[in-house]
Amino acid sequence: MLQPAVSSRRIILALCVVSALACGGRTTAPTTGVTPERPESTAVANVPHWEPHRTPGTWRYLASSSTVVSLESDTLAKQLPVQSSAIYRITATGTTPPFAIQGTVDSVTVITSGKPSSPGAAKHPYATFTSTLSPEGSIGTIEGSEPPRCPKGVDPLVAGVRTLFIAMPPTIARGATWQDTVTAVTCRGDVPIVATTAYRYTLVGDTVWQGKPALHITRGSEMTVGNDSTIAGQPTFEISGTGTGTADLLVDPATGTLLQQAGRSTARLVIGTARSRVPFRQEVTDTVQIRP
Numbered sequence: 001m002l003q004p005a006v007s008s009r010r011i012i013l014a015l016c017v018v019s020a021l022a023c024g025g026r027t028t029a030p031t032t033g034v035t036p037e038r039p040e041s042t043a044v045a046n047v048p049h050w051e052p053h054r055t056p057g058t059w060r061y062l063a064s065s066s067t068v069v070s071l072e073s074d075t076l077a078k079q080l081p082v083q084s085s086a087i088y089r090i091t092a093t094g095t096t097p098p099f100a101i102q103g104t105v106d107s108v109t110v111i112t113s114g115k116p117s118s119p120g121a122a123k124h125p126y127a128t129f130t131s132t133l134s135p136e137g138s139i140g141t142i143e144g145s146e147p148p149r150c151p152k153g154v155d156p157l158v159a160g161v162r163t164l165f166i167a168m169p170p171t172i173a174r175g176a177t178w179q180d181t182v183t184a185v186t187c188r189g190d191v192p193i194v195a196t197t198a199y200r201y202t203l204v205g206d207t208v209w210q211g212k213p214a215l216h217i218t219r220g221s222e223m224t225v226g227n228d229s230t231i232a233g234q235p236t237f238e239i240s241g242t243g244t245g246t247a248d249l250l251v252d253p254a255t256g257t258l259l260q261q262a263g264r265s266t267a268r269l270v271i272g273t274a275r276s277r278v279p280f281r282q283e284v285t286d287t288v289q290i291r292p
Contacts, residue, residue, distance in 0.1 A: 047206065049173040050215060052256035054137055056099055058091045059257065061164055065286040072268065072279040083111045086126070086157055087291070088164060092133050098140065101131040105157050129158045137256045138167040138180065150187035159186045164288065166201070166217070166249060168256050176203045185228070193239060195225040207250070209259050214250040221245040223267065243267030243282075261288035 064085040087107040092099040106125040132140035139162050144154050167180045183196045204216040223243040245265030251258055267282045 049171050050206075050253045051171050052137070052168050052251070052253060054092075054097055054099065054133060054135060055255050056092045056094060057255075057257075058089070059164075060291045061088045061090075061258075061288055062086075062291050063088060063160065063164070063286070063288045065284055067282060067284045069280055069282045072281055081112070083109075085109045086160070088161060090161065090164065097135040098132040101133050101139070102128070103131075103161060104128050105161075108157065127155055127158050129154075129161065131161070133165065134167075136167050136169070137165050138182075139165050148187055150185075150190050150192040153185040153187035153192040156186040156188075159184050163261070164258055166251055166256060166258055168201075168251075172203050172215075174203055174205045177201060188239075191237065192228060193225060194228045195223055197221050197223045206253065209250050212259075213253050214259055215253045217249040217251060219245075219247045219249060219263070221247075221265070223265075225267075225269065238272045238277075239269060241267055241269030243269075245284075247286075257290070258288065259290050261286070263287075 062085065065083070067082040067084070069082075085107070086105055086109070088103060088105055090101060090103040092101055094100050104125040105127045108126045128145040129142055131142045134140065142154050142158060142161065144158050146155075148154055162182060162184065167178075169176070169178050172178075178201050180199045180201070181196065182199070183194065185192050185194050187193075198221065200220040202218045204218055207214050207216050221244065223245070224241075225243070226240040227238055243265055244267075245263055247261055247263030249258065250260040263284075263286050265284045265286075267284075268279065269282060270277055270279045272278065
């Protein structure tokens, strides 16, 4: 049984470690998630390699996730399903990289146990942010429009913009592999949580998506998460754990723009206070799709 010293609220906060969408603090009416489309065909062009070049532009994404958390010690305990979605609108400007990034997070929906969360004070957009986009496609330091609730951290939903950009080598060929590591500090209430994720990418080949050329890339990930007392001193609760994930990505071969993503991840986390420690397992499925 869940020990009373670690509340279900803290478990919901911990859900944000793997699924940023689960942390949405404000809600709108529930919306239906979009199931990613399958590629229309397999290899379509006899191209020896591709050279994606980042360009300025505006992109709009629907990101959705479904999270299930269960106690490791009690497989019969009631699970806490969370379904979430948000819309990101991102604009990159400039003549040469790194490009300046401005973006918004809006239409945030969080449904827990089949019921929408309390809407609280409505705000549109949910958040705005600025950053930079490097030549290889990675996002720089993210600055939110509002003061962070914890030292050196950002809102988990704002931090989620990193998953919408794929760092890629300047030239890639079928079968190519590369790696990228991202460390992010996000706020769970007033507690900063540090998550470091190592990504491994493989270019499977080319395909067609909605009548347009696309590259099919697979991504594996390994994550570690925990508190950092050097940032904010002794936290009100402690969290530690590890996780792994896989995802299939479709990207534009000319620009490296993400077109679609479908992923799954699993994490084993421990939340504790001075009185108790509770281990649990978290499973997340997520989708991202570019929108008109």
